[in-house]
Amino acid sequence: MRALTWQGVNELSVETVPDPTVQSPTDMLVRVVRTVSCGSDLHLLGGYIPFMRAGDVIGHEFVGEVVEVGADVRRHRVGDRVVMSSFIACGRCWYCRHEEFSLCDNTNTNPAITEALWGFSPGGCFGYSHAMGGNAGSHAEYVRVPMADHTAFTIPDAVSYERALFASDSVATAWTGVELGGVAPGDVVAIWGAGAVGQMAARVAQLVGAERVLVIDRVPERLEQVRRYVGAETIDYSTQHVGSELLEATGGRGPDVCIEAVGMEAHAPGPDFLYDQVKQQLRLQTDRPTALREAVYQCRKGGTVFVLGVFAGVVDKFPVGAMMNKGLTVRGAQMHGPRYIPRILERMERGEIVTEHLATHVMPLEEAPHGYELFKDKKDGCVRAVFTP
Ligand SMILES: NC(=O)c1ccc[n+]([C@@H]2O[C@H](COP(=O)([O-])OP(=O)(O)OC[C@H]3O[C@@H](n4cnc5c(N)ncnc54)[C@H](O)[C@@H]3O)[C@@H](O)[C@H]2O)c1
Ligand SMILES: [Zn+2]
Ligand SMILES: [Zn+2]
Numbered sequence: 191m192r193a194l195t196w197q198g199v200n201e202l203s204v205e206t207v208p209d210p211t212v213q214s215p216t217d218m219l220v221r222v223v224r225t226v227s228c229g230s231d232l233h234l235l236g237g238y239i240p241f242m243r244a245g246d247v248i249g250h251e252f253v254g255e256v257v258e259v260g261a262d263v264r265r266h267r268v269g270d271r272v273v274m275s276s277f278i279a280c281g282r283c284w285y286c287r288h289e290e291f292s293l294c295d296n297t298n299t300n301p302a303i304t305e306a307l308w309g310f311s312p313g314g315c316f317g318y319s320h321a322m323g324g325n326a327g328s329h330a331e332y333v334r335v336p337m338a339d340h341t342a343f344t345i346p347d348a349v350s351y352e353r354a355l356f357a358s359d360s361v362a363t364a365w366t367g368v369e370l371g372g373v374a375p376g377d378v379v380a381i382w383g384a385g386a387v388g389q390m391a392a393r394v395a396q397l398v399g400a401e402r403v404l405v406i407d408r409v410p411e412r413l414e415q416v417r418r419y420v421g422a423e424t425i426d427y428s429t430q431h432v433g434s435e436l437l438e439a440t441g442g443r444g445p446d447v448c449i450e451a452v453g454m455e456a457h458a459p460g461p462d463f464l465y466d467q468v469k470q471q472l473r474l475q476t477d478r479p480t481a482l483r484e485a486v487y488q489c490r491k492g493g494t495v496f497v498l499g500v501f502a503g504v505v506d507k508f509p510v511g512a513m514m515n516k517g518l519t520v521r522g523a524q525m526h527g528p529r530y531i532p533r534i535l536e537r538m539e540r541g542e543i544v545t546e547h548l549a550t551h552v553m554p555l556e557e558a559p560h561g562y563e564l565f566k567d568k569k570d571g572c573v574r575a576v577f578t579p
Contacts, residue, residue, distance in 0.1 A: 192579065193247040193330035194558040199237035202559045207247060210326060210334035215262035218338035220272060224355045225252040225328040226549065227565045227575045229330075229385050229453060230500050234319060235566060238454055238476070239502055241303055241321040249329030249577075250276035250316040251358040253351045256342075263338045271345040273535070275527025276359040278314045278325065281340030285313075292524035297337060298323040307503065312524055329558055331530055331579040343531045349538045355576065356386065356545035357534040363498055363525035364390035364451075365534065368398060370521055371447045371496030375399030378440045380488065382481035383451035384412035384424070386496055386548045386574050391449050392422040393543060401445075402439055406432055406481075408457075411571040419547045428459060436488050444490030453499025456480035461506075469506055476503030486512050486520070497522030548574045555579040 193207045212219060228251055232365045233239050266272060279286050280296040294313030298304065301311030303321040314336075319326015335342050368391055374381055379395040381388045384407035392403045405416045408428035416424050427436045436445055444516045454477035457463060466478040485495045486509045495518055513520055527574065537543045550573045553561055563577030 191331040193326070194249060194555065195244075196234060196242050196246045196248050197244050198237055202235065202248075202562055204556050205245070207245070207330070210332050212258055212260045213334065214336065215260040215338065216337050217260045218256055218263050218266055218335050218342065219258040220252075220254040220274070220342070222252050222254040222258045222328055222330060222331050222333055222579045223351050224254075225249050225579070226355055227562060228359060229387065230318065231562070232566055233325075233454060233500055233502070235562065236455065239319050239321065241319040245318065246317070246319070246324075247330050248317040249327035250318055251355065251360070252328035252333065253355045253358065254333070255547065257332070259338065265339045266342055266344070271351065272342040273357050274316070274328070274333075274342050274532065275353045275362065275531055276315055277524060277527050278316065278323070278336050278341045279528045280337050281528075286340065286572055287530045289526060291526040291528045300324050315524075327376050329577055331555070337447060340528055343528075343535065346535055348541050349535055352549060353538050353545050354535065356390070356548060357531050357538065359525060359527065360386040360548070361371060361390045361394070361534050361543060361545065362527040362530045363387050364394045365530040366523050366525045367391050367449045367451070367496045367498040368394040370523055371449055371494050372519075373398050373447050373551055374401055376401045377446040378402045379404070379447045379449065380436055380445035380485070381405045381449045381451055382485055383407060383499065383557065384409065384416050385451065388449075388451035389420050389548065390450055390543075390545070391498065392416060392420045396420070396422065397537070397542060404436065404439055404445070405486060409568055412573060415547055415573065419544065426548075433488055440490065444488055444493065445495050446490060448485035448489040448493065448495045449498060450482050450485050450495065451498045452481035454478060454501050456482075456499070456546040460560055460570050466506070475506045477501045477505045479505040479508065483507065486518065486531070489516070489518055491516045492518070494519040495520065549576045550574060552576045552578065
């Protein structure tokens, strides 16, 4: 089959790779109908997650049709339309029973790397390096879906593949941040990053009753989407002062919940950008935490900062003094897809979550390297590139 492969830093190519097969009775095979690029893939592309091998198939957000099921798969049948959680869940371990699915103890088949890095290993993910299990990714014609009963969800007839695609990861990520960040009715929520994750975090915050939601970025087309399709307020950090705007919006108190949806490749207009970039390039820190620092400073006393953006290792100049003295709660998580996908599909069916505008560029899989170029450089208003194998 054809698949998009990582060949080296900033080097992608579509190649012919071996067809996947059912390897265990709990596996199924899915013919990919749509798969979408994600900000997380940019971290792989840029070489910031150093556990890739040439030839690895990337991609972790996808929908498709079931073409073969293993003997123990109960919830899915050949022909079903399904959306997969980007993180694979066994459904049985202690973490899965506590609905912390991305922390699954059984699905990262290569836990040694992350145990050495972080003390314990999170679960496995599709197409996200050998540190996350080395599973083949979704930018391909077919994908082997392990633990299919817990990782895949039937798409209701009334929800299109185009919309359901974003339940796979970005909306589920958004819901993880909003729920575990404790967003409550009446809250003011500030979100850094107007990519698909930040936009959907804004939408989910509205759905759970936030009174005001403000999204911070500098890319005009993305900020325009936030206003037009999400109906949230925006702050353009290249022309506005983020701190003053947030104080103004909260009567001087600061946002109750600050969600960081930017991650390790954050940009900054000031001199700290150069500082962070040089340190990252020299491997003196693995990540650039610009937006994270700002969220910690701007959050109200006693508020919560939730880190949805992906970070890999250690950062410099983390404002631990502000965190401690202001009594902040700082949390983060990879998304717990299986916990949120069923309710997201219901909301999608009712038209309460729309995602079509995020798919700014739809193209055949063969053109995926070009799609990634547009997405990485945010050219031509690209918010997400969608591939149709
Ligand atoms: N936790 C999870 O499970 C999970 C799942 C999916 C994605 N992610 C991560 O979430 C982050 C966002 O994903 P995405 O697909 O929306 O990515 P994206 O690259 O499309 O969007 C990131 C946005 O952040 C903006 N940005 C950069 N620096 C900023 C700053 N200092 N202040 C405000 N905005 C800034 C960029 O302009 C861009 O619009 C990435 O780090 C991704 O890896 C995490
Ligand atoms: Zn993703
Ligand atoms: Zn598990």
